[in-house]
Amino acid sequence: MVLEIEEKVIEAKKASIILASVSTDTKNEALEAMAQALDDNRDKILEANQKDIEAAEKLKRKGELSQALVDRLKVSDSKISGMIDGIRDVIKLEDPVGKTIDALELDQGLELYQVSCPIGLIGVIFEARPDVVPQVMSLCLKSGNATIFKGGSEALNSNRVIFDLLNEAAESTKGMTSGAFQLMETREEVNDILSMDAYIDLLIPRGSNAFVKYMQDNTKIPVLGHADGICHVYVDDEADLSKAYEVCFDSKVQYPAVCNAMETLLINAEIAEKFLPKMARMYDDAGVQMRCDETSFEILGQIDFLKSIARAIEDDWRTEYNDLTLSIKIVESMDEAIEHINNYGSHHTDAIITENDLKKKKFTELIDSSSVMLNASTRFADGFRYGKGAEVGISTNKIHARGPVGMEGLLIYKYILVGNGDKVADYAGPDAKKFTHRKLNKKVGDAVSRK
Ligand SMILES: NC(=O)C1=CN([C@@H]2O[C@H](COP(=O)(O)OP(=O)(O)OC[C@H]3O[C@@H](n4cnc5c(N)ncnc54)[C@H](OP(=O)(O)O)[C@@H]3O)[C@@H](O)[C@H]2O)C=CC1
Numbered sequence: 001m002v003l004e005i006e007e008k009v010i011e012a013k014k015a016s017i018i019l020a021s022v023s024t025d026t027k028n029e030a031l032e033a034m035a036q037a038l039d040d041n042r043d044k045i046l047e048a049n050q051k052d053i054e055a056a057e058k059l060k061r062k063g064e065l066s067q068a069l070v071d072r073l074k075v076s077d078s079k080i081s082g083m084i085d086g087i088r089d090v091i092k093l094e095d096p097v098g099k100t101i102d103a104l105e106l107d108q109g110l111e112l113y114q115v116s117c118p119i120g121l122i123g124v125i126f127e128a129r130p131d132v133v134p135q136v137m138s139l140c141l142k143s144g145n146a147t148i149f150k151g152g153s154e155a156l157n158s159n160r161v162i163f164d165l166l167n168e169a170a171e172s173t174k175g176m177t178s179g180a181f182q183l184m185e186t187r188e189e190v191n192d193i194l195s196m197d198a199y200i201d202l203l204i205p206r207g208s209n210a211f212v213k214y215m216q217d218n219t220k221i222p223v224l225g226h227a228d229g230i231c232h233v234y235v236d237d238e239a240d241l242s243k244a245y246e247v248c249f250d251s252k253v254q255y256p257a258v259c260n261a262m263e264t265l266l267i268n269a270e271i272a273e274k275f276l277p278k279m280a281r282m283y284d285d286a287g288v289q290m291r292c293d294e295t296s297f298e299i300l301g302q303i304d305f306l307k308s309i310a311r312a313i314e315d316d317w318r319t320e321y322n323d324l325t326l327s328i329k330i331v332e333s334m335d336e337a338i339e340h341i342n343n344y345g346s347h348h349t350d351a352i353i354t355e356n357d358l359k360k361k362k363f364t365e366l367i368d369s370s371s372v373m374l375n376a377s378t379r380f381a382d383g384f385r386y387g388k389g390a391e392v393g394i395s396t397n398k399i400h401a402r403g404p405v406g407m408e409g410l411l412i413y414k415y416i417l418v419g420n421g422d423k424v425a426d427y428a429g430p431d432a433k434k435f436t437h438r439k440l441n442k443k444v445g446d447a448v449s450r451k
């Protein structure tokens with residue numbers, strides 16, 4: 001039976017209440033069933049993905065779609081293994097629901113507990129990248145959040161197969177609720193849910209700035225935006241150049257299609273002539289197109305076998321290529337680099353290569369980005385690599401979660417007050433009882449148990 005969008009949302013909202021109290025064992029069993037379902041159905045997933053890739057390649061040939069999108073869209077056997085490992089990593093993580101964050105005795109026998117709980121029903125709208133489905137579903141399931149998904153239209157066949165496999169595996173696990181996960185497939189459905197603030201607690205759009213802004217401007221539902229990554233690496237005059245070559249190469253070339261890849265390389269003028277020619281040769285060999293400011297163009301212009309240099313224009317500093325293209329600028333100082341990054345960047349991920357400890361400290365303090373890397377690649381900005389099992393995405397919001405978002409970004413808390421017929425009237429008037437407000441070293445389970 002195909003449900004209308006409002007029915008899907010209402011069903012997921014109802015299921016979210018039950019999912020919040022599903023036991024850890026049941027959630028882990030459901031996750032294992034999901035991992036197994038992907039492993040057992042590799043051919044089916046690859047076949048569906050092949051349909052999407054063929055359609056995408058046709059659009060690419062007409063110039064209507066980028067190579068970056070095709071790269072993100074492609075599912076390989078090793079990407080499926082990555083999805084399976086990701087789900088199993090989430091199994092290993094501690095269940096974050098029901099944790100006592102704080103415990104306070106208000107008065108003798110009157111105890112207040114602050115306890116973690118799921119947000120409720122979350123809508124996640126993401127790019128044409130099928131591996132997002134298992135990542136987000138496993139984090140949402142373990143953190144007890146019902147979720148309504150919508151992936152990029154180019155990934156329709158892949159997402160449908162992966163979603164159905166995961167959802168059926170989860171729902172067939174004994175003790176799991178049904179209806180907690182729903183799939184949307186059209187922009188119309190996304191537009192319809194924008195007015196469903198009575199049911200949906202949080203929207204997480206992953207995509208271009210324009211799309212995230214569109215969501216923020218058109219709904220009363222809180223929006224946790226995951227937008228573009230204009231990431232920088234600054235090579236300081238006190239850099240260890242052997243580290244600089246490695247980090248700058250990895251940040252640009254290892255997976256250029258993703259949002260944590262470097263888009264602009266900033267180089268201190270003092271070391272530019274020494275550093276840039278070798279770096280440029282490495283990029284040239286890897287097929288990187290370089291868009292250079294005047295000074296870097298002059299330095300590289302002398303190397304006549306470079307295939308791929310052009311002059312940068314102002315727009316380049318604000319461009320997320322998501323591809324093998326890089327803008328290069330020579331700066332006079334770290335301060336100029338910091339100003340450039342804070343001005344042109346997207347506050348996503350930025351790195352410095354230097355051996356000077358004072359500069360490292362200053363860079364971390366003055367760069368206004370969700371991840372700041374010291375002598376390390378921007379590509380590390382990722383939930384899995386940050387030890388979160390997987391990620392919902394990389395938040396470019398400042399509240400309530402920033403940078404790679406794992407389960408901590410999917411939780412809120414509630415207060416549980418345990419009394420014994422206590423009333424506020426006893427704490428008012430001339431004979432008022434006094435609050436003790438004493439910190440307790442207790443967990444909510446000590447006061448509220450099912451026994
Ligand atoms: N920070 C992060 O974690 C992430 C950032 N990004 C950023 O996203 C960008 C690339 O992704 P791209 O695919 O171009 O993103 P888009 O913004 O084009 O699309 C992302 C999703 O939003 C949907 N969408 C876009 N506009 C609308 C609309 N008006 N109404 C309803 N749905 C809409 C798309 O649906 P449809 O396909 O049907 O058009 C798709 O599902 C890059 O800038 C990348 O850095 C991407 C992922 C993660």
Ligand SMILES: N[C@@H](CCC(=O)OP(=O)(O)O)C(=O)O
Binds near residue numbers: 129258259382
């Ligand atoms: N988590 C990713 C990067 C973040 C991301 O989702 O980026 P994108 O490819 O723009 O959707 C990774 O490092 O593989």
